[in-house]
Amino acid sequence: METVKLGMLGLGTVGSGVLEMIENNENKIRNIIGRELSVKTVVVRHPEKHQNAATITKLTTEFEEVLNDEEIQIVVELIGGIHPAKEYIEQLLRAHKNVVTANKDLIASYGPELAALAYENHCDLMYEASVAGGIPILRTIVNSFAADNILEVKGIVNGTTNYILTQMNQKHWAYEEALKKAQELGFAEADPTNDVTGKDAAYKMIILSYFAFGAQLKIDDFKTEGIDTLNAYDVSQAESLGYVIKLVGSAKVINGGVFVDVAPTLVPEDHPLATINNEFNAVMVTGKAVGDTLFYGPGAGGLPTANSVLSDITSEVKNLIMGTSGHAFNTYQSEYVPADPDNVRYPYYLSLTMPDVSGQMLKFTRIMADIKASFSQIVQAPIKDEGIAHVAVITHELSQSQLAELKKQLQQADSIKLNAAYKVLEN
Numbered sequence: 001m002e003t004v005k006l007g008m009l010g011l012g013t014v015g016s017g018v019l020e021m022i023e024n025n026e027n028k029i030r031n032i033i034g035r036e037l038s039v040k041t042v043v044v045r046h047p048e049k050h051q052n053a054a055t056i057t058k059l060t061t062e063f064e065e066v067l068n069d070e071e072i073q074i075v076v077e078l079i080g081g082i083h084p085a086k087e088y089i090e091q092l093l094r095a096h097k098n099v100v101t102a103n104k105d106l107i108a109s110y111g112p113e114l115a116a117l118a119y120e121n122h123c124d125l126m127y128e129a130s131v132a133g134g135i136p137i138l139r140t141i142v143n144s145f146a147a148d149n150i151l152e153v154k155g156i157v158n159g160t161t162n163y164i165l166t167q168m169n170q171k172h173w174a175y176e177e178a179l180k181k182a183q184e185l186g187f188a189e190a191d192p193t194n195d196v197t198g199k200d201a202a203y204k205m206i207i208l209s210y211f212a213f214g215a216q217l218k219i220d221d222f223k224t225e226g227i228d229t230l231n232a233y234d235v236s237q238a239e240s241l242g243y244v245i246k247l248v249g250s251a252k253v254i255n256g257g258v259f260v261d262v263a264p265t266l267v268p269e270d271h272p273l274a275t276i277n278n279e280f281n282a283v284m285v286t287g288k289a290v291g292d293t294l295f296y297g298p299g300a301g302g303l304p305t306a307n308s309v310l311s312d313i314t315s316e317v318k319n320l321i322m323g324t325s326g327h328a329f330n331t332y333q334s335e336y337v338p339a340d341p342d343n344v345r346y347p348y349y350l351s352l353t354m355p356d357v358s359g360q361m362l363k364f365t366r367i368m369a370d371i372k373a374s375f376s377q378i379v380q381a382p383i384k385d386e387g388i389a390h391v392a393v394i395t396h397e398l399s400q401s402q403l404a405e406l407k408k409q410l411q412q413a414d415s416i417k418l419n420a421a422y423k424v425l426e427n
């Protein structure tokens, strides 16, 4: 049986998972693709750390040993980050090597440009693992939603933050303790800043929007808020109002425009997304014809992510065998038109503090009336800080324009402080 030789860049959490899967599942892989897979060369920074990786023929720090090896037909990039991953992938594609990557930072920032380079060189560039780790969501959108009009894609797309929120909620761990454990378990990025600030989820929403709507967004086109500013008070207040706070990414078509955001969001406790815990992710895709569909699975971790990488590798091998390499992973293209802020409407949870003296609530309700907003729930929490009242409000639907005006007026009303304004999902 012929062997397909692979090169690999990076041998961390995901890279080790890929080696383990190739080693453990060789019979199944041979049966499915009719070829042996052999990882010939792996590029790392610290070879001394990886001497036990049994199946590797060659471990090196020199990228050129993969780039210039004519036997290697597919290269898997698992080093992460933009540089040097971008330059490496560009050189590999120019050398007519097919590429698989799990790198959402890179694909969200330069995906269309790299896809064009792959196309010019008749090569495959696939990146199923870049969104929601082990959930086969990109290929599902390409294949199974090919003819339906997708109206909305939303969900929990970062495993680390969902793990942290679950431990804080259910086990009452401190934020730092939960983050440290997520790092030890290999869920977090090498630098977890992008996880906790929501940027990692934002990258995934850019890729999902490209697949769902054909729209090419940039990270600055929409608002991203992470869990690093989330307050324990709001988590418990939301719970007492019947909600769980989750980091939700959402991309929705509204009156012909697209609205995208990533932010802590109040999810009703009986909503499917409220039940997604630990490092698990869930992506809800709403099609005009099919309605709501939900895809659930591990969003991070070595073996689950490796499974997505292997699905790309086996697809690329099939293309090599059939001579069909070089078709873009996603071919849907359309112009990105941002949604009109007057048309984007959601209920909001507002977390306020104000001096505990008469007249303050009246001041607040006057501002709400002035922007023509109303609320469905309002609670004043027991006062812990002397002289300060904590007030939590669930509004009826507010447009983005009303929300911006509310924030402006509350800033001017200097005695009332708006500590958080989070979207509320409806069932």
Ligand SMILES: NC(=O)C1=CN([C@@H]2O[C@H](COP(=O)(O)OP(=O)(O)OC[C@H]3O[C@@H](n4cnc5c(N)ncnc54)[C@H](OP(=O)(O)O)[C@@H]3O)[C@@H](O)[C@H]2O)C=CC1
Pocket: 009, 010, 011, 012, 013, 014, 015, 043, 044, 045, 046, 047, 049, 077, 078, 079, 080, 081, 084, 102, 103, 104, 129, 130, 133, 186, 187, 188, 189, 190, 299, 300, 301, 302, 305
């Ligand atoms: N971990 C997860 O659950 C998931 C990760 N991803 C993505 O997969 C990719 C890999 O992640 P993960 O495995 O967690 O990362 P790790 O930090 O665990 O591993 C990174 C590997 O890349 C190597 N490396 C880093 N920089 C270079 C360089 N310049 N040249 C050569 N080798 C380099 C490191 O070498 P050395 O070991 O010698 O230091 C290490 O082996 C990232 O893009 C990540 O976002 C996607 C989905 C889930």
Ligand SMILES: N[C@@H](CC=O)C(=O)O
Pocket: 130, 132, 133, 157, 158, 159, 160, 161, 187, 188, 189, 195, 200, 299, 300, 301
């Ligand atoms: N750090 C990421 C890994 C997968 O993409 C996450 O926690 O989701």
Ligand code: NA
Pocket: 128, 129, 130, 131, 132, 133, 134, 135, 136, 137, 138, 308
């Ligand atoms: Na995936």
